[in-house]
Amino acid sequence: xxxxxxxxxxxxxxxxxxxxxxxxxxxxxxxxxxxxxSYLSDDPRTCVNCHIMNDHYDGWQKASHHAVxxxxxxxxxxxxxxxxWYVKGSNGFHHSKAFTFQDFHQPIRIKPGNAAVLxxxxxxxxxxxxxxxxxxxxxxxxxxxxxGCVRCHRSVGHGPTR
Numbered sequence: 001x002x003x004x005x006x007x008x009x010x011x012x013x014x015x016x017x018x019x020x021x022x023x024x025x026x027x028x029x030x031x032x033x034x035x036x037x038s039y040l041s042d043d044p045r046t047c048v049n050c051h052i053m054n055d056h057y058d059g060w061q062k063a064s065h066h067a068v069x070x071x072x073x074x075x076x077x078x079x080x081x082x083x084x085w086y087v088k089g090s091n092g093f094h095h096s097k098a099f100t101f102q103d104f105h106q107p108i109r110i111k112p113g114n115a116a117v118l119x120x121x122x123x124x125x126x127x128x129x130x131x132x133x134x135x136x137x138x139x140x141x142x143x144x145x146x147x148g149c150v151r152c153h154r155s156v157g158h159g160p161t162r
Contacts, residue, residue, distance in 0.1 A: 039092055044070045050099055052108060056158050063159030074121050074157055075114065087117060119148040 004012075031037075038046040044060065047053045060066055065074075075091075077083040091114070098104035110118065123134060130149075150157065 034096070039088065042070050042072045047071050050095065052099070052104075052106075059158035059160065061159075064156050066159075069125075069157075073125075074118055077117050077120065078124060079120075087114075115148065118150065122149040 035046070035049050038049065044057065048057045060071070076087055123130060126149075127134075
């Protein structure tokens with residue numbers, strides 16, 4: 001088997017560098033166009049980068065938790081650095097895919113994993129208040145119930161939008 005010539009290696013390296021450049025350029029432009037840096041913060045206005053979140057943002061501004069909690073306080077885990085960034089990254093990927101391909105349920109619905117994060121954060125903040133309720137194994141909900149605390153307290157996070 002013959003060794004590739006220096007010119008063949010140079011052409012291959014040039015092609016690889018070109019592809020990496022295109023990938024970096026498209027990725028960088030997409031990150032800029034989608035306000036990607038804003039997702040690294042806790043600013044609630046980030047959520048309205050996607051128009052489908054406008055009603056949720058408006059509802060949060062009228063809700064009782066508006067003065068004490070932002071989106072990430074409820075929707076992102078607080079137990080570890082890795083957990084926080086895993087959920088942020090996973091949600092970012094799934095949201096980007098859903099909005100790009102327009103394959104999301106309307107109205108949007110919380111997924112089971114995100115509902116578990118939300119429930120854990122309710123209990124994290126209100127543990128002393130709900131201690132007697134959760135002391136014997138949780139809220140008595142079955143695994144198909146995604147709503148937990150917000151089943152009865154739905155307006156605390158996203159209040160009325162009208």
